[in-house]
Amino acid sequence: MQRREDLPFSDRIRFLTGRVSLDFTHTGGEGESARWEIVHTPADLARWLGVILSVDGLSAGPADLAAMRPLRTAITTAARSLAVGGGVRAADVATINAAAEVPPLVPRLGAAGAGVGFAAPTPAAALSTIARDAIDLFGGPLAERIRICASETCGLLLVDTSRPGKRRWCSMQRCGNIAKVRAHRQRA
Ligand SMILES: [Zn+2]
Structure with a gap:
């Protein structure tokens, strides 16, 4: 099991937004985001979803990887548009809503002291949880607080x-x- 806090800072920096949907966009994507790509295989997908959502025991296949990409692109496009005062395209709204229709991860309380886990987690449920976070973020007051x-x-x-x-x-x-540091040097 790997957690954000166990990652080296160079990786952890991607996952500090406080929102799983935005953290998810920092795993890569198309265009400008391609330089960040860390999800090359289904195993990568299982690993990074596990880190972002703190969920153990995920395993992913090629179909999950294919399902992830358009959702990640839609959330990325929407977030970056909102960050510069734009809106969310209808196509991206539809993609995010479709991913959220699937049942999300189901939290489960462990034995005393064991904390919280998830019942039979699947990548589709993980993506639904992420899509639902995006809906909450983009549809609420914090949408205006998304920045680059x-x-x-x-x-x-x-x-x-x-x-x-x-x-x-x-x-x-x-x-x-x-x-x-730069400002300090300029003053000196
Ligand atoms: Zn920065």
Whole structure:
């Protein structure tokens, strides 16, 4: 079992948005997102869905990989459009809604102290859980708080849940710090 917090920071940085749907878009995709691709095989899909959703025991096949791609593209396109004040295309709405129609992951309380697991998790259920998170995010007040990290070389998405709504960086630990150091050098 692998968890976000066990990943090296270079990988973990992808999964810090606080929303599973946005974390999912950071696994790769088409066009600009292709440079981030880490889902090349069904085993990769099972692994990264497991990390993003904290679910153990997923196994995926070629059909799951094929089902994942259009959903990931739809969520990515929608999130990046919302981040720059645009809307969500009807085709992307339809793709996200279709993925959400499948029953989602079913949480299950483990024996005392064992925490929460999922009953017989499948990739389709995992994708449904992700699609439902996207629906909640894109259809709610936080849709206006989706941003693209202000670093020109980053491109990761974030949701600004801070009260003032002035968050600019995917992570203070990375892009925020780099910007701070640069500003400091320019002043010196
Ligand atoms: Zn960044």
